[in-house]
Amino acid sequence: MKSRLLAITLLLLSASPALAEDAAAAFGKFCEEWMQKLEARERRNTTIIKWEDKGTTVLGSYVGYSKQHTCELKENKENKPPVPVGKITYLEVRYEKAGATQEEAERSQARPVETTEVTEIFRYAKGVWVY
Amino acid sequence: MNGKWALGFGVALVFCTATAFGSPTQSGETGLATVPTTDVLDAWRPSAGVHLNGLAGSTGSGSHELWRTQFTLGLGLIEDLELTAQVPYIQFSRDVAGRRHTDDVGGVRLGGKYRLLNEEYGDWLSGALLAAVVIGNGRDSFPAILDRESAWGRREAYEVMAIADKKLFSAAHDDAVLTLNAGGLFFDQPEHFALSNQSPSFQRRFRGRRASFSNPFEFATALRLPIYATENFRIQLLEELRGNTGTVDNLKGSVPTRLFSGVRFAAANGMALQGGADFGLSGFLEPYRFMASFSYAMPEQAEPPVPVARAIPAPVALPTPATAAASPAEVLPPPVKRKVVLRGVKFDFAQSTIRPDSDAILGEAAAALKANPDVKVAVEGHTDSVGSDEYNLRLSIHRGLAVRERLEHLGILHERLSVRARGESQPVASNDTESGRAENRRVELLVE
DSSP states (O other): OHHHHHHHHHHHHHHHHHHHHHHHHHHHHHHHHHHHHHHHHHHHHHHSOOOEEOSSOEEEEEEEEEEEEEEEEEEETTSSSOEEEEEEEEEEEEEEEEESSHHHHHHSOOEEEEEEEEEEEEEEETTEEEO | OOSSEEEEEEEEEEEEEOSSSOOGGGGSSOSSSSSOOSOOOOTTOEEEEEEEEEEEEEOSSSEEEEEEEEEEEEEEEETTEEEEEEEEEEEEEEEETTEEEEEEEEEEEEEEEEEEEOGGGTOSSEEEEEEEEEEEOOOTTSOTTSTTGGGGGSSEEEEEEEEEEEEEEEETTEEEEEEEEEEEEEESOGGGGSGGGSOHHHHHHTTTSOSSOOOOEEEEEEEEEEEEEOSSEEEEEEEEEEEESSSHHHHTTOOOEEEEEEEEEEETTSEEEEEEEEEESSOSSOSEEEEEEEEEEEOOOOOOOOOOOOOOOOOOOOOSSEEOOOOSOOOOOOOOEEEEEEOSOOBSTTSOOBOGGGHHHHHHHHHHHHHSTTOOEEEEEEOOSSSOHHHHHHHHHHHHHHHHHHHHHTTOOGGGEEEEEEETSSOSSOTTSHHHHHHHOEEEEEEO
């Protein structure tokens, strides 16, 4: 029994560095794919703007995302075995478009009106980054 | 044996699927030791149980024994509604004119409990209505001398009860809850309670008293107090005061009232043990007895596989932290808000129980909060659009509450964490694809 426990412990200890390397290798790709998802979200958001008639102005807003971002990788060592954790930080921006008519508002340059710093936390499990 | 004493004991085995902490309410019959609470089984969650109870004592005219075996099935039908079916077998033996006489009764009790109000959703208290029909085997000879068992000797009885729970205070990992019940049993043939239907010795004993029993009115108040709790188990003190009219004590002009005092141990793996002493404050047959029970809640259903990112093995050397290649500079106002999106937190299917593999994410969130001790956050639960608006709203607040509880366990003060339900109202992606729905299922911590 003791030898079996020792073997399992050694297996876990030896597996941990490899897990971290795999996670690190996968996270760069995952991070970029996630930002592409945000780009796709932003494109979709621009197509479903709800326009509000404010009398002399037609106003619409949507959520977009900064291109700039950070991808941070670390291990949560309180878990046994340690679990790779990834963080992606970017800015979420609320844009507004305005014009005398809806057509004019649609053609107008979007104006950023509010910015939120967003950190998304992911974990690595069974060879993939989980969301 | 002489005198009005009785000694009883009970054992309950309950097998069910339920939230992680087993609860006697899963038997479909009770919430605490004997008093129903507003707890209901989650939607489409079944439960099954067997309950054994024994009682032996003396009435002064001879000894008696009562054994009760009861099978229970329960099912959470929709949110806040559970249905139960109980099949008891009760055997009552006593000395009658020097001879041992045994009666057995049984039948089926079909009922449901509907929760109307829920403190977790912002109501001032939790409230539920319980209704059941008791179809006994109609053995008229079964003496109407015991509280609820009386019903099984009748052909039909109807039970209605209003239940209210109020959380008194929260302790670490557990709450103190006060429960109030009021209701009654209504018999289709109350004449079966007539004294003339009882044994000769019984009739002699009560000659000159009321001729029949009335439909019992039941009332109860119960208190559940946390003694000690961790993430893995809870120890609770149970205090119950309950009574009902319409049984033997009424013949003496008093309302039978009983006080139960006990302790309950509930483990996160679903096992629960409880025991205590039950005292009759005005009782005829049972001045006191001891009770004990054991229950087990089976593990929950696992959530169907959640779509995860398909990482393509690529030799990307990633500094920590790393800044990806910046796009052309964007002119953006400085951030005025901050939020953390917890992406890897997973719950059991349609439940609010956090799966253990989510601990790493919550650990990171807790570490960030500890590093910023002045920060308060709102925990917002978001769902995809599968299910009704109301269902998702409730699911999201349950999950928000579960995340708050886990963060509290990790050392974050309760006062720093508020909870908001968002349901499916704030999707970040399309709900038309599984990938989009996965993006929409999330818990956000909004810095306030």
